[in-house]
Amino acid sequence: MGANVQVCWEKAARYMEIEARYVNCDEEHLFLNPEKAIELVDENTIGVCAILGSTYTGHYEDVKKMNDLLEKLEKETGLFVPIHVDAASGGFVAPFVAPDLEWDFRLPKVVSINVSGHKYGLCYAGIGWAVWRSHDDLPEDLVFHINYLGSDQASFTLNFSKGAAPVISQYYNLIRFGYDGYRNIMENLYANTEYLAKQLVETGWFKLLSSLDPALGLPVIAFQLVNDRPHHFNETDVSHVIRERGWIIPAYTMAPNMGHMHLLRVVLREDFSRNRCDLLVADLKATVEYLAKQDKTHMEVHRASRGKWQTLFDKLPKHKVAAKEEVASGKVC
Numbered sequence: 001m002g003a004n005v006q007v008c009w010e011k012a013a014r015y016m017e018i019e020a021r022y023v024n025c026d027e028e029h030l031f032l033n034p035e036k037a038i039e040l041v042d043e044n045t046i047g048v049c050a051i052l053g054s055t056y057t058g059h060y061e062d063v064k065k066m067n068d069l070l071e072k073l074e075k076e077t078g079l080f081v082p083i084h085v086d087a088a089s090g091g092f093v094a095p096f097v098a099p100d101l102e103w104d105f106r107l108p109k110v111v112s113i114n115v116s117g118h119k120y121g122l123c124y125a126g127i128g129w130a131v132w133r134s135h136d137d138l139p140e141d142l143v144f145h146i147n148y149l150g151s152d153q154a155s156f157t158l159n160f161s162k163g164a165a166p167v168i169s170q171y172y173n174l175i176r177f178g179y180d181g182y183r184n185i186m187e188n189l190y191a192n193t194e195y196l197a198k199q200l201v202e203t204g205w206f207k208l209l210s211s212l213d214p215a216l217g218l219p220v221i222a223f224q225l226v227n228d229r230p231h232h233f234n235e236t237d238v239s240h241v242i243r244e245r246g247w248i249i250p251a252y253t254m255a256p257n258m259g260h261m262h263l264l265r266v267v268l269r270e271d272f273s274r275n276r277c278d279l280l281v282a283d284l285k286a287t288v289e290y291l292a293k294q295d296k297t298h299m300e301v302h303r304a305s306r307g308k309w310q311t312l313f314d315k316l317p318k319h320k321v322a323a324k325e326e327v328a329s330g331k332v333c
């Protein structure tokens with residue numbers, strides 16, 4: 001799996017004592033690179049995890065490419081390695097706006113898929129789904145049969161008693177919206193995402209890291225400050241200041257081996273209107289202009305202070321030159 005996996009995968013690997021083999025990200029691949037992933041596969045590999053909607057940037061990983069490489073590997077070596085698709089976010093998005101994208105059971109190596117109803121399934125937190133290709137892909141010895149409620153019931157969960165409200169809410173949404181309803185919602189989200197992204201870029205302060213193509217990623221905008229204009233503030237500063245205007249925009253670093261890359265992320269949901277896009281852009285622009293003004297003021301004070309010290313140094317006797325150089329270098333003050 002890519003080093004950009006959600007922390008739940010790291011937890012599962014550690015708790016179940018599974019050796020996790022991470023494919024490191026780089027500047028050109030901010031998510032799983034199938035060519036690098038296939039190099040880590042051997043006779044001990046129990047599966048490959050492909051993400052349909054990376055937490056960091058919203059990108060879809062290339063499940064089709066991974067499937068083709070694993071099929072080729074099986075023909076050459078006889079190794080059977082299946083794919084699990086973590087479609088926590090994209091599972092309720094891609095089918096409605098990119099129906100031709102192959103990432104699901106159309107690919108023979110995909111044996112299981114998970115999706116979260118509380119994301120783009122439009123439910124409250126607490127509901128998620130797992131689907132297997134067939135009964136053969138879910139070993140019977142992992143399923144418990146109980147009759148506490150008066151009849152045989154198959155149980156494949158880590159807990160037993162749990163409220164049914166999230167399940168009912170998902171059932172309600174599926175009936176209420178249907179395929180056309182979900183498609184309309186997702187198409188509207190992408191329209192607003194493209195509009196917001198364009199406005200952010202036009203401020204001149206930001207550049208995009210995510211994709212606006214519905215076949216390549218979620219209606220998510222991952223962006224960072226441009227490097228071609230001088231400034232001494234970063235994405236974390238932007239996140240802190242814009243909170244004063246009521247927005248909570250996370251600032252974070254990329255996958256572990258790319259901790260030098262900072263970015264901000266905006267996730268668009270059903271209620272994120274065009275008007276809200278305009279408000280967010282206006283507040284972001286005001287935020288960076290405020291930080292730029294503070295930055296400029298700080299640098300002017302710094303230059304004035306250095307000028308005073310330089311004047312003082314120039315008046316020092318020649319035998320104090322060494323001391324002058326030490327102070328100038330910052331060794332002493």
